[in-house]
Amino acid sequence: MQDVIRATGLVKHYGDVTALDGLDLSVPGGQVLALLGPNGAGKTTAVRILTTLLEPDEGSVEVAGVDVLADPREVRRRIGLSGQYAAVDEHLSGFENLDLIGRLYRMGRHRARERARELLERFDLVEAADRPVKTYSGGMRRRLDLAGALVATPTVLFLDEPTTGLDPRSRSDMWEVIRELVNGGTTLLLTTQYMEEADLLADDIVVIDHGRAIARGTADRLKQQVGGERIELIAEVATDIPVVHELLSRHAVDEVRVDDHRRMLTAAVTGGTVDLRKVLSDVENRGIALSDAGLRRPTLDDVFLTLTGRSTADPTTDDTPTDQPEPRQKETVR
Amino acid sequence: MSELTWAAADGYAVARRNLIKIKRVPELLIWILMSPIMFVLLFVYVFGGAIDIPGVSYREWLIAGIFAQTVVFGSTFTGAGLAEDMEKGIIDRFRSLPMSRSAVIVGRTASDIVYNVLSITIMSLTGLLVGWRIHTSVPEAAAGFLLLLAFSYAFSWIMAWVAMKIPSVEVINNASFMVIMPLTFISNAFVPLETFPAPLQVFAEWNPVSSVTQAARDLFGNAPTAESVAQLQASGVDVFTLSDAWSLTHPVAYTLLWIVGILVVFVPLSVRAYRHSATK
Ligand SMILES: Nc1ncnc2c1ncn2[C@@H]1O[C@H](COP(=O)(O)OP(=O)(O)OP(=O)(O)O)[C@@H](O)[C@H]1O
Numbered sequence: 001m002q003d004v005i006r007a008t009g010l011v012k013h014y015g016d017v018t019a020l021d022g023l024d025l026s027v028p029g030g031q032v033l034a035l036l037g038p039n040g041a042g043k044t045t046a047v048r049i050l051t052t053l054l055e056p057d058e059g060s061v062e063v064a065g066v067d068v069l070a071d072p073r074e075v076r077r078r079i080g081l082s083g084q085y086a087a088v089d090e091h092l093s094g095f096e097n098l099d100l101i102g103r104l105y106r107m108g109r110h111r112a113r114e115r116a117r118e119l120l121e122r123f124d125l126v127e128a129a130d131r132p133v134k135t136y137s138g139g140m141r142r143r144l145d146l147a148g149a150l151v152a153t154p155t156v157l158f159l160d161e162p163t164t165g166l167d168p169r170s171r172s173d174m175w176e177v178i179r180e181l182v183n184g185g186t187t188l189l190l191t192t193q194y195m196e197e198a199d200l201l202a203d204d205i206v207v208i209d210h211g212r213a214i215a216r217g218t219a220d221r222l223k224q225q226v227g228g229e230r231i232e233l234i235a236e237v238a239t240d241i242p243v244v245h246e247l248l249s250r251h252a253v254d255e256v257r258v259d260d261h262r263r264m265l266t267a268a269v270t271g272g273t274v275d276l277r278k279v280l281s282d283v284e285n286r287g288i289a290l291s292d293a294g295l296r297r298p299t300l301d302d303v304f305l306t307l308t309g310r311s312t313a314d315p316t317t318d319d320t321p322t323d324q325p326e327p328r329q330k331e332t333v334r
Numbered sequence: 335m336s337e338l339t340w341a342a343a344d345g346y347a348v349a350r351r352n353l354i355k356i357k358r359v360p361e362l363l364i365w366i367l368m369s370p371i372m373f374v375l376l377f378v379y380v381f382g383g384a385i386d387i388p389g390v391s392y393r394e395w396l397i398a399g400i401f402a403q404t405v406v407f408g409s410t411f412t413g414a415g416l417a418e419d420m421e422k423g424i425i426d427r428f429r430s431l432p433m434s435r436s437a438v439i440v441g442r443t444a445s446d447i448v449y450n451v452l453s454i455t456i457m458s459l460t461g462l463l464v465g466w467r468i469h470t471s472v473p474e475a476a477a478g479f480l481l482l483l484a485f486s487y488a489f490s491w492i493m494a495w496v497a498m499k500i501p502s503v504e505v506i507n508n509a510s511f512m513v514i515m516p517l518t519f520i521s522n523a524f525v526p527l528e529t530f531p532a533p534l535q536v537f538a539e540w541n542p543v544s545s546v547t548q549a550a551r552d553l554f555g556n557a558p559t560a561e562s563v564a565q566l567q568a569s570g571v572d573v574f575t576l577s578d579a580w581s582l583t584h585p586v587a588y589t590l591l592w593i594v595g596i597l598v599v600f601v602p603l604s605v606r607a608y609r610h611s612a613t614k
């Protein structure tokens with residue numbers, strides 16, 4: 001199938017910082033691409049370039065068959081964007097926000113209102129429709145922002161960290177909405193710091209770091225790339241960690257990872273259950289108690305760790321408040 | 335629809351949004367409208383006795399000056415509003431829409447006309463309470479108000495450009511104060527410029543704030559005329575001779591020139607600055 005989003009050799013510098021360093025992306029029609037990377041990897045920069053908000057220093061971009069640099073206006077007609085920070089007007093109500101967007105898409109007064117109501121319904125915001133957005137929770141803002149991106153029923157959608165800062169419930173609701181959109185044929189590029197999210201939603205994943213793609217492929221392929229299964233042990237008391245570490249490292253393919261906070265030790269092994277049984281009997285022989293032990297398939301986090309030597313954000317420990325004031329995200333004007 | 339009609343429609347949509355915001359945060363508006371009232375009262379009661387205008391009461395003479403000062407300061411409101419928009423997330427939404435690239439500024443300067451109408455209304459009422467009267471015909475008075483509004487509209491575009499270059503509410507507020515304060519004080523808004531030392535007097539004569547003030551005074555019938563001054567002098571009263579600078583003898587024409595000049599320069603500059611800031 002034809003690529004609906006295609007970017008070649010994107011380079012973007014901010015002074016001395018190289019935000020993008022020759023990034024190539026392509027998304028065939030109707031598919032979902034996840035851009036996966038830690039803070040500062042260049043995800044937002046890439047999305048902003050693809051959505052006409054930023055001009056790259058080098059490279060070419062085509063979205064929905066239109067050259068983004070040559071005809072940004074035409075691109076804007078065809079895409080929907082929900083940025084990293086909800087782009088909603090605090091003082092306007094949810095309805096007024098969507099109505100304004102509809103008018104600015106030049107849908108006409110009547111159609112704009114109708115569309116606003118449809119979307120409020122769809123995103124479960126009917127009750128809050130007439131309240132100023134100021135009073136919305138982080139999850140509600142996110143939903144409203146996504147609704148804003150869908151006003152003109154775009155066929156290409158860009159979502160920059162759509163679930164960052166959401167609680168688990170809102171996150172799975174958001175996933176549900178995204179899946180529906182994709183089933184409806186929307187081509188989607190989304191960015192995320194969460195392996196689980198990319199794994200769940202994307203057909204294809206591009207792992208980026210320092211503005212460069214360091215791996216790409218399906219979730220399964222990326223997992224294969226880092227090999228075997230992982231043994232995960234949780235020590236009951238922290239003082240046992242060094243001993244467990246020593247026992248586990250006998251079977252580990254490479255280094256044993258220790259998460260002191262959770263008293264968790266992880267190691268890649270080749271022998272699967274055989275290795276696990278051996279480790280467990282070693283541990284038992286030393287009289288050490290474990291509160292949990294198990295074998296699991298490698299996650300994308302493991303992929304990232306193997307590729308870069310660094311871990312990425314962990315969704316289960318993320319507790320970023322969602323309705324803190326929006327950080328300044330605009331570019332300095334020269 | 336033509337592109338220009340669409341641009342106007344987009345500007346209207348943004349203006350509507352700005353007005354909703356004013357409605358939602360009325361405190362802001364109240365504070366901003368309080369200051370002209372305070373100015374009227376301060377000048378009338380504090381300096382009112384100390385300044386003599388030949389043939390006209392200071393109170394009546396002063397009001398047009400306060401109008402001019404207030405609408406010029408009102409442009410700060412435009413700058414601050416735009417700077418706030420540029421800092422907030424909503425600007426990314428605007429930029430990602432296929433709307434006209436001028437709409438954010440066109441809409442803001444338009445909604446600020448409403449704000450200026452409100453503030454001129456409040457000042458007029460305050461003025462009437464302290465003894466200000468219009469002595470001319472309705473069309474002349476209307477022309478005076480329109481000229482003030484047009485002048486404020488032009489100034490809004492200057493501040494719009496500043497806001498595009500320096501999108502920070504604090505900087506806009508402080509910097510504009512530094513510029514607008516001398517501009518309005520070195521003019522005939524509060525004190526007759528005829529009493530200024532020579533270099534300041536020349537600046538004041540050609541200062542558009544003086545000309546718009548003079549034009550409004552003429553159109554409201556609040557200005558001393560050359561004849562009345564000559565009469566007073568003939569009868570032995572010690573009064574200053576009115577400045578005969580062209581800008582003040584033809585204040586309407588001179589002010590219109592400024593308005594047109596400012597718009598011709600700053601409309602394209604601001605819109606270009608907006609576009610530019612959008613992609614760098
Ligand atoms: N306006 C800017 N001025 C200077 N540097 C910038 C600017 N925007 C981004 N950067 C830098 O470019 C790099 C990439 O930033 P970007 O926002 O694209 O990362 P990201 O992957 O979206 O990160 P996050 O997960 O934190 O949102 C970072 O080092 C960042 O500091």
Ligand SMILES: [Mg+2]
Binds near residue numbers: 043044
């Ligand atoms: Mg980002």
